[in-house]
Amino acid sequence: MTALAHQFFADPSPxxxxxxxxxxxxxxxxxxxxxxEHINVxxxxxxxxxxxxxxxxxxxxxxxxxxxxxxxxxxxxxxxxRPVAGPGPERAFVFQDFALMPWAxxxxxxxxxxxxxxxxxxxxxxxxxxxxxxxxxxxxxARYPHELSGGMRQRVGLARALAVNAEVLLMDEPFSAVDxxxxxxxxxxxxxxxxxxxxxxxxxxxxxxxxxxxxxxxxLLSPRPGRIAQIIEPAIERxxxxxxxxxxxxxxxxxxxxxxSLKTYxx
Amino acid sequence: xxxxxxxxxxxxxxxxxxxxxxxxxxxxxxxxxRPSAAASFATHHLTLSFLSAVALCGAWEWAGLVPISPAFPxxxxxxAALWSISADxxxxxxxxxxxxxxxxxxxxxxxxxxxxxxxxGLSPKTEWLASPIFIVAQSAPLAAxxxxxxxxxxxxxxxxxxxxxxxxxxxxxxxxxxxxxxxPKSLIEMGESFLATRSKVITRIILxxxxxxxxxxxxxxxxxxxxGAVLGELLITPTGVGDLITYSRSIADYPTMYAAILSIMAFxxxxxxxxxxxxxxxxxxxxxxxx
Numbered sequence: 001m002t003a004l005a006h007q008f009f010a011d012p013s014p015x016x017x018x019x020x021x022x023x024x025x026x027x028x029x030x031x032x033x034x035x036x037e038h039i040n041v042x043x044x045x046x047x048x049x050x051x052x053x054x055x056x057x058x059x060x061x062x063x064x065x066x067x068x069x070x071x072x073x074x075x076x077x078x079x080x081x082r083p084v085a086g087p088g089p090e091r092a093f094v095f096q097d098f099a100l101m102p103w104a105x106x107x108x109x110x111x112x113x114x115x116x117x118x119x120x121x122x123x124x125x126x127x128x129x130x131x132x133x134x135x136x137x138x139x140x141x142a143r144y145p146h147e148l149s150g151g152m153r154q155r156v157g158l159a160r161a162l163a164v165n166a167e168v169l170l171m172d173e174p175f176s177a178v179d180x181x182x183x184x185x186x187x188x189x190x191x192x193x194x195x196x197x198x199x200x201x202x203x204x205x206x207x208x209x210x211x212x213x214x215x216x217x218x219x220l221l222s223p224r225p226g227r228i229a230q231i232i233e234p235a236i237e238r239x240x241x242x243x244x245x246x247x248x249x250x251x252x253x254x255x256x257x258x259x260x261s262l263k264t265y266x267x
Numbered sequence: 268x269x270x271x272x273x274x275x276x277x278x279x280x281x282x283x284x285x286x287x288x289x290x291x292x293x294x295x296x297x298x299x300x301r302p303s304a305a306a307s308f309a310t311h312h313l314t315l316s317f318l319s320a321v322a323l324c325g326a327w328e329w330a331g332l333v334p335i336s337p338a339f340p341x342x343x344x345x346x347a348a349l350w351s352i353s354a355d356x357x358x359x360x361x362x363x364x365x366x367x368x369x370x371x372x373x374x375x376x377x378x379x380x381x382x383x384x385x386x387x388g389l390s391p392k393t394e395w396l397a398s399p400i401f402i403v404a405q406s407a408p409l410a411a412x413x414x415x416x417x418x419x420x421x422x423x424x425x426x427x428x429x430x431x432x433x434x435x436x437x438x439x440x441x442x443x444x445x446x447x448x449x450x451p452k453s454l455i456e457m458g459e460s461f462l463a464t465r466s467k468v469i470t471r472i473i474l475x476x477x478x479x480x481x482x483x484x485x486x487x488x489x490x491x492x493x494x495g496a497v498l499g500e501l502l503i504t505p506t507g508v509g510d511l512i513t514y515s516r517s518i519a520d521y522p523t524m525y526a527a528i529l530s531i532m533a534f535x536x537x538x539x540x541x542x543x544x545x546x547x548x549x550x551x552x553x554x555x556x557x558x
Binding site for chain 2 (some may be wrong): 064067068069086087088089091092093094095096097099101103104105112113115116144145146160164
């Protein structure tokens with residue numbers, strides 16, 4: 001960790017109300033590759049926390065452990081003080097590659113989580129329509145994924161995660177497979193979603209700008225083995241004009257300081 | 268939504284602006300070429316398929332007229348023979364006999380083959396247990412094995428059904444296995460993260476995702492099964508279409524022989540086409556929507 005980074009960032013404030021806490025989690029893959037080591041981090045309720053780091057730092061692995069999709073080799077994850085033993089109704093996942101069922105139309109894809117929860121067809125379709133409308137896809141209910149652009153597909157993935165009304169939204173590089181313009185729009189929409197939904201977001205990204213733009217807290221991970229390098233709280237006021245954030249001096253300085261810090265892990 | 272369902276024209280607005288994108292190569296206006304009515308008729312897929320069939324039949328007719336062999340009839344002679352065996356009922360009678368081992372073998376191969384292939388895809392233990400058999404069976408020289416089958420099961424329906432199964436099953440099993448094994452991992456994770464039980468993951472995600480490749484295996488397997496049915500009738504005892512082929516050859520009635528071969532081929536193509544239609548109708552709603 002560079003001296004510069006240390007000077008720039010204040011110590012993170014202690015988390016009083018955490019929705020998700022990760023206790024000494026480690027992950028070793030079968031080929032004796034240590035992906036994560038001694039991860040201790042709390043995720044504050046109602047805020048967006050990013051997991052940021054270069055490729056190979058295990059950020060997606062950590063997210064999948066929190067989701068209950070991967071077992072941890074050591075340590076434990078608690079969601080609302082209950083240990084995680086698998087996926088649960090209080091968590092919903094947004095996938096990097098959208099993970100939409102190509103044989104199902106938008107309505108069925110969005111209603112999938114509700115269908116698995118055993119909610120009656122008419123009720124789940126009504127709920128799904130509401131969220132399809134909310135992500136701006138009204139009129140596309142009967143379309144199939146291959147008829148949609150990448151950005152629209154991820155809106156379907158987002159609507160599906162919102163439809164199950166989980167407290168914690170886990171997002172695995174959700175905007176990395178869409179084009180730059182769409183990504184910016186998504187980031188702005190995400191800010192208004194956070195303000196509206198009062199959910200806990202855990203957001204994996206490899207983009208420093210994206211992390212600083214959307215996050216209340218950034219957990220910086222270093223690679224090989226994945227460890228927590230630093231926790232940063234960008235002090236940026238997010239009300240008002242979303243474009244103003246990108247010109248905000250704190251935004252620019254934070255991006256630069258994180259870059260200086262991450263640089264040391266490259267090559 | 269009805270107006271949205273069909274036709275690409277009603278596509279999402281987001282796609283549109285690329286067409287009106289103002290920056291183009293200087294001096295040359297890029298414009299979508301609108302083919303004339305005559306050109307679009309000439310390049311229509313039905314026209315092209317028809318032309319292909321005409322070319323094939325024409326080449327056949329010409330080759331029969333040369334003649335490349337006295338045992339090679341012209342297309343028109345073959346068609347006349349096809350007409351006469353259809354009219355006197357001998358073709359229908361032959362099909363009624365051939366269809367018994369064929370239908371039985373195909374039903375067994377399809378049900379058992381898909382079931383076994385899916386089980387292998389879902390469980391590595393089943394895979395280790397069953398895959399060597401089918402990998403070996405796939406490359407088995409069937410003609411050499413037929414005497415063994417006859418020794419064990421006689422010359423009746425059983426042996427012929429087994430021949431159909433040996434031909435059809437390996438490709439169905441191996442395709443179903445590969446299809447299930449290659450289900451996108453993120454789709455399975457998606458199912459799990461939205462609380463699908465294992466059985467729901469299988470029925471709602473793995474099987475629909477695997478269905479295109481399973482059906483590709485079914486089409487290939489059934490085509491092989493047809494070959495197996497005729498092979499069984501030629502090599503075990505001449506019955507049905509096999510008898511029609513063997514008998515007409517023995518009396519040098521080559522047009523009838525070719526007519527019999529052609530009819531079983533046509534039946535096979537028809538059957539596989541129906542299989543494809545069933546797949547799209549039942550399992551691939553998104554293909555219906557886009558076509």
